[in-house]
Amino acid sequence: MKFITKLFAVIQTLIVVGVAFSAQLAYAHGEKAQQPALRMRTVHWFDLELSTAKLDVNEILVVKGRFIPSESWPHHVASIEDGSAFLNIGVPGPSFVRLETRINGTPGIRSTTFKRGERYDFVVTLKARTPGRYHLHPIVNVKDAGPMIGPGLWVEVGGTQADFQNSIKTLLGQELDLETYGFAHSVGWSVAWIALGLLWFGYWLTKIPLIMPRFRRVSALGENADDMITARDRMVALGVLLVTLMLIVGGYIYANERWPITTPLQTGKVDTAVLEREPSPVMVRMDDARYRIPGRSFRIALTVTNHGSSPLSIGEFASGGLRFINAAVQQVKPRDADDLVASDALRVEGGPIQPGKTQQIVIYADDAMWETQRMTTMISSPDAVVAGMLFFFDAKGRRYPVEISGPMIPLFGGY
Known part of the structure; x- marks a missing residue:
């Protein structure tokens, strides 16, 4: 028994070391994973720069650069002109908060369309959230094609996570901490739905025979599945359905009463201005x-x-x-x-x-x-x-x- 315990501990150690080693190898240059055709023929990135390579939590980082969608865009890849595209910054985890994006002076808060062969100058303003050393990439996400990853830049964030502040003021003058706002409601609704699901699942676990024996009886013996459902089963199902509908309707009414003024999710698109081409000799x-x-x-x-x-x-x-x-x-x-x-x-x-x-x-x-x-x-x-x-x-x-x-x-x- 002791030998098995030690062997299990050794295997666990090897797994942890292997995962850590592989994570270290993949720590930088996530663009390596993309095919050369995607890297060479989708988006050309250049003039990338950071306002600083070292900063502390709550400080501002500005990422600037330019990109040109390739005229030689692959035919088998969804076009950057036909679908929706979105400029973003790729970084491991929620390490930064994106405050603003400007593309050729146009706000980049929504999806847009980029034209092949045109140049786009972008400025992304970030706020440091989590201490660490990160490999930051500009990314253009293209609908039905995925992310087109740009070159990586190293950023080091110091300070303490507990000092991070992410508060806003609403139109009604209310101060909100976006780090914790709505968390209690999320937990409450999650617990309610999980409890209802477990109640429903638990009821059927009490039935004799259980699920698999019932399945075998229907498939192998040819019994009628409807005959196994009792009147009590139907009453319980009706009760669970009513509770579900009450939670949905009640939650909707409560939300409208509690938050009468809301902003809907932004699903529209924005037209990004095209820069006037400079004459080239x-x-x-x-x-x-x-x-x-x-x-x-x-x-x-x-x-x-x-x-x-x-x-x-x-x-x-x-x-x-x-x-x-x-x-x-x-x-x-x-x-x-x-x-x-x-x-x-x-x-x-x-x-x-x-x-x-x-x-x-x-x-x-x-x-x-x-x-x-x-x-x-x-x-x-x-x-x-x-x-x-x-x-x-x-x-x-x-x-x-x-x-x-x-x-x-x-x-x-x-x-």
């Missing part, structure tokens, strides 16, 4: 895209036309939340060890593009992130289409983002 066509599996290298051939008056250079290629930087054009340092930025992993052949010229450009995005971030499974995609954002810079440092997309060919040897 660059036109890009993807001619060829190849991913070399052994070297974890992405090669893209482009035809670029510069209609501007200043030479243009490619400073960054971003795809699926990964950023590949051309260090000769711009300097970008990762925020931390988990920031998906390769500071000097973009090699450009054929640039810069002179004004009024059309040039053939080849870029190489070489880094282990393709594999460590599980993007290599794009080679098994049914349509083998990839997409990403190129960021061009002119001589004055002005930036011009352009989306590129097209079919990709996997290579198992050299280019």
Whole structure:
């Protein structure tokens, strides 16, 4: 007996350690779980920033950024234009309270529709609620498609949970604590329905024979199920039905008397304003895209036309939340060890593009992130289409983002 007890304790310990270890591995970068086609061809995120990376409970955190729904949105994924979409912030548990969302200046309190190829600037205001270290992600939830997860940012919240305050003032001037408001009513109604359910279930448990013997008698012996229901059973069922209806009607009347002024749940949609497109001097066509599996290298051939008056250079290629930087054009340092930025992993052949010229450009995005971030499974995609954002810079440092997309060919040897 002692041996069995010790063995059980060891098994429990191993299970706890295993769960803790797996949770640690999954602590960051939840976007890894999404298919490369979703990460590369749904929403392009860029210019993400936090007002601060460290704050205390009750302090404000502002998340800013931009995103562009891809022109190459997969056909098998519900469209961001046809259904309902909602911008949110993904973080483990109720760690923050969302106070306000603005998308191109429009309040983001309701569902909306985003147009492919348009840029959306967003500002989300959060209030820290629970101490801890969190990996925060911007998310666009799309009806019938699910969440489109953006790159993660680390946030550390200090302080004490007990100090958190989340109170509001109603139109009638009443002060409410949203952390506890309505909790007693929720508990009371839950207890009432559970008690009624247990009463109903308990009555049938007292019947002889019980449920399974009755089922066997009906199915195997061919007895009439209705003959097993007695007059007393019908009276009890009628009594439970009447109690149920009384609770429903009584609760409705009580709620109307207790809270005569209410705000209905907001189920409408809002039209998000579209920003006026800034004139861009660059036109890009993807001619060829190849991913070399052994070297974890992405090669893209482009035809670029510069209609501007200043030479243009490619400073960054971003795809699926990964950023590949051309260090000769711009300097970008990762925020931390988990920031998906390769500071000097973009090699450009054929640039810069002179004004009024059309040039053939080849870029190489070489880094282990393709594999460590599980993007290599794009080679098994049914349509083998990839997409990403190129960021061009002119001589004055002005930036011009352009989306590129097209079919990709996997290579198992050299280019």
